[in-house]
Every structure is written in structure tokens, then in C-alpha cells.
Amino acid sequence: MPHDMFTLIETAIKETSGAADALLVPGGEHADLASTVAFSLAKQKRQAPVKIAQDLVADLQKRPDLAGIAIEAKGPYINFIFGNAYVSEVLKAAVRPGYGNLEKKTTRVVLEHTSANPNGPLHVGHIRNSIIGDTLARAFRKAGYPLEVQYYVNDMGRQIAIVVWGFDNLDSTQQPGEKEDAHIARIYIAANREIEKDEGITQQVNVLMQLVENGDPAVVRKFRKEVSRCLDGFKVTLKDLNVVHDRFVWESDFIRNGNTERIINKLKRMPQAHEDETLYLDLSEFGFENKYVIRRSDGTSVYAARDLAFHAWKGANFDRVIDVLGADHKLIGAQLQSTMKLLGEKVPEIVHFEFVSLPEGSMSTRAGKFVSADDLITEIRKRAFDEVTTRRPELDVESRKAIAASVGLAAIRYDIVKVSPEKSTVFDWKEALDFERQSGPYIQYAHARACSIMEKAGAFTECYDLESEQEIALAKEIAKFPQVIERVVVELRPHILATYARELADTFNTFYHFEPVLKSEGKIRDRRLTLVKAVQNTLKESLETLGIDAIRSM
RNA sequence: GGGCCUGUGGCUUAGCCUGGACAUAGCGCCGGGCUUCUAACCCGGAUGCCGGGGGUUCAAAUCCCCCCAGGCCCGCCA
Numbered sequence: 029m030p031h032d033m034f035t036l037i038e039t040a041i042k043e044t045s046g047a048a049d050a051l052l053v054p055g056g057e058h059a060d061l062a063s064t065v066a067f068s069l070a071k072q073k074r075q076a077p078v079k080i081a082q083d084l085v086a087d088l089q090k091r092p093d094l095a096g097i098a099i100e101a102k103g104p105y106i107n108f109i110f111g112n113a114y115v116s117e118v119l120k121a122a123v124r125p126g127y128g129n130l131e132k133k134t135t136r137v138v139l140e141h142t143s144a145n146p147n148g149p150l151h152v153g154h155i156r157n158s159i160i161g162d163t164l165a166r167a168f169r170k171a172g173y174p175l176e177v178q179y180y181v182n183d184m185g186r187q188i189a190i191v192v193w194g195f196d197n198l199d200s201t202q203q204p205g206e207k208e209d210a211h212i213a214r215i216y217i218a219a220n221r222e223i224e225k226d227e228g229i230t231q232q233v234n235v236l237m238q239l240v241e242n243g244d245p246a247v248v249r250k251f252r253k254e255v256s257r258c259l260d261g262f263k264v265t266l267k268d269l270n271v272v273h274d275r276f277v278w279e280s281d282f283i284r285n286g287n288t289e290r291i292i293n294k295l296k297r298m299p300q301a302h303e304d305e306t307l308y309l310d311l312s313e314f315g316f317e318n319k320y321v322i323r324r325s326d327g328t329s330v331y332a333a334r335d336l337a338f339h340a341w342k343g344a345n346f347d348r349v350i351d352v353l354g355a356d357h358k359l360i361g362a363q364l365q366s367t368m369k370l371l372g373e374k375v376p377e378i379v380h381f382e383f384v385s386l387p388e389g390s391m392s393t394r395a396g397k398f399v400s401a402d403d404l405i406t407e408i409r410k411r412a413f414d415e416v417t418t419r420r421p422e423l424d425v426e427s428r429k430a431i432a433a434s435v436g437l438a439a440i441r442y443d444i445v446k447v448s449p450e451k452s453t454v455f456d457w458k459e460a461l462d463f464e465r466q467s468g469p470y471i472q473y474a475h476a477r478a479c480s481i482m483e484k485a486g487a488f489t490e491c492y493d494l495e496s497e498q499e500i501a502l503a504k505e506i507a508k509f510p511q512v513i514e515r516v517v518v519e520l521r522p523h524i525l526a527t528y529a530r531e532l533a534d535t536f537n538t539f540y541h542f543e544p545v546l547k548s549e550g551k552i553r554d555r556r557l558t559l560v561k562a563v564q565n566t567l568k569e570s571l572e573t574l575g576i577d578a579i580r581s582m
Numbered sequence: 583g584g585g586c587c588u589g590u591g592g593c594u595u596a597g598c599c600u601g602g603a604c605a606u607a608g609c610g611c612c613g614g615g616c617u618u619c620u621a622a623c624c625c626g627g628a629u630g631c632c633g634g635g636g637g638u639u640c641a642a643a644u645c646c647c648c649c650c651a652g653g654c655c656c657g658c659c660a
Binding site: 051053055056057058062064067068070071077102103104105145182184185186187188305306308315316317318319321323324325326328330331332335354355356357358359360362380382383385390415419420435446447448450451452453456459462463466467469470472473474476477480481484485519523527530531534537538540541542544545546547560581582 | 584585586587588594595596597599600601602603604606607608609615618619620622623624625640641652653654655656657658659660
């Protein structure tokens with residue numbers, strides 16, 4: 029509906045003015061839409077923009093197709109203000125379950141995110157990937173796409189070989205209560221310390237890597253065992269974060285099933301291929317200076333080779349391939365895309381996000397310098413529980429715990445998703461634990477308020493004719509939701525939804541303080557209750573798309 | 583050295599791709615508001631040469647060029 033309004037007005041301006049571009053811009057506080065076309069016509073018409081705007085408005089007002097829209101010239105600007113019919117339509121759609129769902133699509137999408145190396149727990153950098161990825165996934169589903177979300181398990185890397193070496197050669201007993209992934213990190217860190225002291229160990233690690241690539245059963249089993257244990261730990265963390273994967277795809281499978289070898293053979297025959305001790309590609313035609321190594325001199329494949337096989341497989345099974353990767357993968361991501369193009373395979377779309385660092389510098393699993401997601405979750409739940417206890421002392425412990433878990437989740441997810449992905453951030457405990465600011469809980473609170481009104485209201489007759497300025501402003505904010513979902517999946521930028529949800533909560537809170545709902549009577553009460561129902565529904569849909577619980581009470 | 587990203591009030595941040603009307607919000611600061619639908623809230627106020635300098639344009643936070651600062655990358659690691 030709103031999109032139709034855009035097209036409708038755009039066409040009308042083009043037809044009336046003869047301009048090639050209607051130059052429609054957001055009207056801000058002045059209007060729902062505005063056109064700056066008068067500026068661009070000034071030179072050609074040899075008239076002042078203000079005069080052109082006035083003349084155009086007079087013509088536009090005569091058009092029957094724009095009947096429900098108030099059109100006025102404000103200086104050189106032409107303002108369009110949508111009328112009651114529009115607002116009623118919005119409201120009717122917004123009270124229905126699933127508001128914001130877009131038309132069903134047939135394009136099958138595969139989205140890969142998180143895919144952290146299984147050599148230690150997920151930390152606050154990894155979960156930026158998880159939360160961006162999971163929010164995108166939810167937005168894609170809401171936008172009507174059939175979607176599969178994958179986690180790519182890097183189970184053959186040097187890191188895992190180092191973990192396995194550590195379990196074989198160091199005291200590796202699990203401590204009581206120690207989570208699997210934390211245990212693996214401890215051994216990984218210890219093993220790296222040993223490697224620093226004794227270079228001979230690197231040779232032993234290399235041997236492990238060769239054995240696993242050649243399918244030595246005992247070594248393969250060891251790799252699988254430790255990687256699985258680490259993954260078990262990840263799954264607990266991801267569940268706590270409400271992050272869902274449909275499938276875990278193991279890197280080593282692409283060695284075992286011959287896909288990697290097949291793609292290497294194909295690459296070998298390409299004009300860009302060079303073979304000395306190693307096999308590498310010369311991608312200088314794409315502006316890459318360095319060699320893109322595919323196979324080591326000892327005959328083992330590198331990550332890039334398996335990654336090519338993985339992406340070829342995804343491309344064969346899905347129509348769109350999307351990866352969420354950290355900014356450190358920008359170069360190899362671009363090389364992967366170029367190589368896929370050369371191979372004639374489907375080119376993956378890559379969403380990059382910049383780094384999360386600690387005040388003291390970059391995070392490093394190897395050096396043990398990181399804040400784990402589990403620690404963050406534990407701390408934030410504690411904080412949230414204290415907060416709920418202060419505000420709602422009458423609730424029993426279990427209810428308070430449940431609210432605290434939801435509030436904690438909201439705080440973490442919102443805090444991470446609200447920032448544009450291209451911005452690097454510094455993790456700060458004080459900020460992360462503060463949910464009284466511009467935050468997920470703030471939006472949850474607005475939703476809970478709306479729920480509370482609905483519960484107390486009882487039965488009422490839905491009424492879609494709004495009147496006051498606040499009511500209409502709120503309905504027009506609600507109207508934006510479907511386009512927001514559309515923008516998120518087109519631009520692959522989930523923070524747009526975070527910003528929107530906050531703005532909707534702002535608008536509702538303002539309405540809440542100026543327009544009494546339950547205390548009003550008759551038709552006014554009905555239309556305000558209808559509006560509150562629409563807000564509640566839109567906030568709920570927004571929160572759920574953000575992976576945040578739309579709790580009814582807090 | 584080269585490439586990519588970022589630089590917006592004291593701090594955090596939206597807007598930048600697709601140039602337009604007094605630059606978005608939060609925190610902090612100052613001043614108000616709970617016998618009234620949940621004050622995790624709301625209202626008002628102060629604080630901005632939108633990193634710096636050039637250019638394009640009727641119009642630049644937004645586009646182009648140069649410079650400065652920070653992050654990331656440039657491996658037979660992943």
C-alpha cells in the first residue's frame with residue numbers, strides 16, 4: 029500500500045511536470061512525501077522554483093487519482109500528505125497476525141553465519157556475526173523467502189590440529205563444571221604456549237593435518253570428537269541467544285566426497301592456474317596482487333580449496349548464496365567471488381561486519397584474550413534479575429527469572445544489531461549491561477504497555493477512523509513496517525529494523541502519554557484501542573524478527 | 583608501501599549508496615512530570631565549522647579529489 033502511494037505520486041508528477049525524475053524525498057515533519065522537482069525544472073522553464081511548485085500543485089490537485097492526498101506547495105517544495113483512507117487501510121492490515129509478511133517468493137536462499145572455528149567458546153566478536161546473521165534470516169523468512177541457515181564447521185584447520193595435539197600431549201582433563209568449548213579453549217591456549225617454546229611441535233601438527241586429509245581413521249575420529257564437543261558448547265550459547273541454524277555442514281565432508289579434488293582439477297586447467305610446488309591462481313586481472321594458493325606443497329588442500337567446493341555445492345542447491353563474514357575475510361571473500369566467477373559458478377553475496385575489539389586491543393582465542401558470550405549472558409541475566417526484582421517484587425522467583433532471561437537477551441541482541449555493520453566497535457561491559465538506555469528492553473517495555481492496555485480493555489469494536497495528530501502519526505509509523513522488512517533484505521542491513529523498532533516505540537510512548545485510551549469513551553476509545561492493538565502487533569512482529577521475545581509483561 | 587572500512591555535540595549513534603526544507607536518537611548535564619492505561623517512561627533546555635582542505639551543484643553530512651587519524655587485510659592460517 030505505501031509503496032503504491034510512492035509509485036502513484038511519482039507517476040503523477042512525471043506526467044504533470046514532464047520531468048524525467050519525480051525527485052521524491054521523505055517529507056520529514058512537513059509531509060509524508062515531498063518532491064524537489066521544482067528546483068530541477070527552474071533552469072529549463074526559466075521560472076523561479078517557487079512559482080513552478082505553485083503551478084504544479086494546482087495541476088496535481090485536479091487529478092482524480094490523487095484525490096485522497098493533500099497536496100500543497102511550501103516554497104519550492106511540493107508536499108504530499110496521505111489522507112484518512114490510507115490510514116484506515118494501514119490499520120486494518122496492522123491488526124492482523126503476521127503483519128509485515130511479504131509476498132511468498134520462490135527464490136531459495138542459503139544463509140551462512142557464525143561458522144566460528146571450534147577451538148574455543150564463542151566470544152563477543154563471534155556473536156556479532158550470529159546476531160546479524162540470525163536477524164537477516166528472520167527478515168528473509170518474513171519477506172517470504174524459503175531459507176536454509178547453515179553453520180560451516182571448520183573441522184580440518186591447523187587450529188583443530190593444535191587442539192588435537194594438545195589433547196594427545198598435555199594434561200587435558202576436563203575440570204568439574206567446565207563447559208566443553210571452554211575446556212577446548214584451555215587446551216588450545218596451552219598447546220599454543222608449547223608451540224612457542226618448541227618449534228618441533230609444528231611438525232607434529234603438520235603430520236596430523238596430513239593424516240586427517242588422507243582420512244586416517246584414528247586421527248579423523250579424534251578431530252571429529254573434539255570438534256563435536258566444541259560444537260555442543262556453541263549450541264548452548266546459540267540457543268541462549270535465540271540463534272537458529274538449520275544445518276551444520278562439515279568442511280571435511282568436501283574432502284571425503286571428492287568435491288574438493290574435483291574443483292582443484294577444474295582449477296588446474298584454468299589459464300590463471302600456476303603449478304610449482306604449490307597450486308595457485310593468479311587473480312591479478314581482478315586486482316589481487318597475492319597468489320591465491322589452492323594446494324600446499326605437501327599435497328594437502330588449504331581452506332580456500334574446500335571453501336570453493338562448499339560454495340559450489342551451495343550454488344548448485346540454492347538460488348542465492350549469502351555469507352555473513354567478519355571484515356578480516358574481505359580479501360579472501362573477494363578472491364572467492366572472483367574465482368567462482370571464473371569457474372562459471374554462482375557468486376556468493378557477502379555481508380561483512382567490522383571488528384569488535386576490547387579496550388585493551390584485539391580479541392584472540394589463541395592468547396586467551398576474549399570476553400566469552402557465555403560470560404556476557406550470565407552477567408546480563410544477573411543484572412536483569414536484580415532489575416526485575418526491584419520493579420516487580422510481587423512476582424515469584426521463576427517469573428522474575430523468565431523475564432530476566434528475555435530482557436537480557438533483548439539487551440544483548442539489540443545492543444549488537446543496532447549498530448551499522450561497517451562500524452567497528454569496542455566492547456564495553458558497562459554499556460553492554462545497561463538496558464535502561466536506548467535498548468531492546470525499552471522496546472519490549474513499550475510492547476508490554478500495549479499488552480497491558482489490551483488486557484484491561486476487554487471486548488471492543490475495531491474502528492479504523494483516526495482523528496488526532498498523535499493517532500495519525502502513530503498509524504503512519506506503523507505503516508512503514510513492511511517497507512522496513514523489504515529494505516533489510518534488499519540492503520542486507522538488519523540494523524535498519526533495529527532503528528525502526530525503536531522509533532515505533534518512541535512514537536507509541538509519546539501517544540501513550542498524551543492520549544488516554546482506557547479512559548476515553550465510545551468511538552474514541554474504540555479507535556484508540558484498535559490503534560494500540562496495531563502497535564502491539566507491529567512491535568511484536570518487529571521484536572520477533574529481531575530475535576527478541578515479545579513478552580507481555582515486565 | 584598497497585587495498586578495504588570508519589571519523590557526526592563530552593561519550594555512543596541514525597542519516598551517506600539514491601544530494602534538497604531548522605542533522606536522528608540515546609547517555610551525561612540543567613529544569614519539569616507518578617492519588618491518572620506499567621516512570622525500563624514522558625515533556626522542555628543547553629551543547630554540532632557533520633575529521634581538515636579543495637572541487638562539482640541553484641543546493642553537499644551525503645558526490646569527486648587531496649590530506650590527517652583509527653580499525654581490518656595483504657600466509658603453503660582459517
